[in-house]
Amino acid sequence: MVILYNIGINIYHFLVYLVSGFSNKAKLWITGRQRQQVKELESCVWFHFASLGEFEQGRPVLEQVRKLYPQSKIVITFFSPSGYEIRKNTPLADAVYYLPLDTESNARRFIGSIKPIVAIFTKYEYWYHFFNELHKQHIPLYVISGIFRPGQVFFKWYGSLHRQMLKMVTWFFVQDADSKHLMHDAGITNVTISGDTRFDRVWANAQQPKGLPEIENFKNGQRLFIAGSTWPDDEKLIAVLVTQYPDWKFIIAPHEIPEDKIIGLINLLPQKTTVRYSQLATHNTQPSTLIIDNIGMLSALYQYADVAYIGGGFGAGIHNTLEAAAFGMPVIFGPEYSKFKEARDLVELKAAFSINNKQELNAIAEMLMCDDNVRHAAANLTRNYVEQNTGATEVIINYIRERH
Known part of the structure; x- marks a missing residue:
């Protein structure tokens, strides 16, 4: 052998x-x-x-x-x-x-x-x-x-x-x-x-997150949907939500950031209201969608989110759900999550939601983005789950x- x-x-x-x-x-x-x-x-x-x-x-x-x-x-x-x-x-x-x-x-x-x-x-x-x-x-x-x-x-x-x-x-x-x-x-x-030990790590991060003033300015007091570690299959779905919820701000942080991937993502979104993070400081208008074109910010970004989408669920498996959950927010992801205990636990608690297609994402998004009570209840469940573990x-x- x-x-x-x-x-x-x-x-x-x-x-x-x-x-x-x-x-x-x-x-x-x-x-x-x-x-x-x-x-x-x-x-x-x-x-x-x-x-x-x-x-x-x-x-x-x-x-x-x-x-x-x-x-x-x-x-x-x-x-x-x-x-x-x-x-x-x-x-x-x-x-x-x-x-x-x-x-x-x-x-x-x-x-x-x-x-x-x-x-x-x-x-x-x-x-x-x-x-x-x-x-x-x-x-x-x-x-x-x-x-x-x-x-x-x-x-x-x-x-x-x-x-x-x-x-x-x-x-x-x-x-x-x-x-x-x-x-x-x-x-x-x-x-x-x-x-x-991930619970210890994400909980500590949530207690003392690194402040990001430029993200706070981008959010500008509005509700914020963050899609983290996304792949193209995820991004096609998120692009639909951007046009459906103009009163929300959106941040998309792709899992891979080569230039061709960033340009492809930009082409999915409304051009006039979309900006890359590297160009945010020089952008003259108030954008509604921000694309993160660097590595290392995501764990701090979640502190500003109201709803999170975690990418990878239409491929080999979802990425880190706990970084978002530690800040207390409902979490959405694709169907490939069975290998991840925390994802299974959160779904069972009705604090996380798995979707298989655009129709299911639209239904979950409507529930979480239009009903503050449902969203806040799920947020409390995610935060408590992380702390207890x-x-x-x-x-x-x-x-x-x-x-x-």
Whole structure:
């Protein structure tokens, strides 16, 4: 099985190399790993994140480790350029790297250089050779905010290698009881139900959000609909609402912001009342629709919203609903949300609403945008849900503090 795994890793590397000729993300993935020079350390605490979302998810634990052990070096690795490029200069770390390709020699060399005294992986990212090297060197490995579903490879008849990876983890902190039961059925008992550290992160952000005066001026006292992390299928639906609710302001923050995508979005909307964020300061009239053409603002934007739409639900799955929910507002998204516990919970509470088409979006929008009582009731439910689910960071940190 390890031989097949190694073949798969090398095929993946070859395919990314081929795509790098016309994909900037793939190019960064290749060149970032080729150019980086890993510095030798005496010891460190190693945090690994798949991408930016997992960084934000694990950030509360990272911040607490930084406070508790100020003398310890912190090393962060990312698998994806979208995490590395945005957080490569974070003051929370002493060094930030791309995770090298998962080969036996790379794992031995990288871990031998940074010499972690503990490794903390967030949610997922299971790499056989890195896990095996940590295990061989008796370096504690923790997985935080883990979540498991029956359809994952760990629980398939052909998943023996992945189950072996699970047995290399020192302790799992999982989001829910279902995950713990699945792990127990697979023979993994070193599991604590801690909850999801994302709740801690978004709740803290909502208590002290970064003010955005230009957004407050744009809103100008009107009600505001924010569509975050949108894809083209989402944007076609939102464009209809823009014309139907002229007394509302709209902000659309696309998940991807290359120039052709921004121009395509602008062409869907009323030209005279639509402006890009980068041109907002020089815009002479009062626009009704604002397109965010940068990365990093969305979590702060939600503080001004009255209703939020979360993109991705017509593709692989919705993006982060909790950032919006923490500020207290009803949330709308597409049909692909079943993998996300918080989305299922919010739908069950009638604080979030899943739609399959334009007709369903129109019906939900009319309910939320025309009836203040319904909207405010849903807003209270979302805020309370987030607050009641905080506390995962404390569980994890208490465990680590007792043992290190």
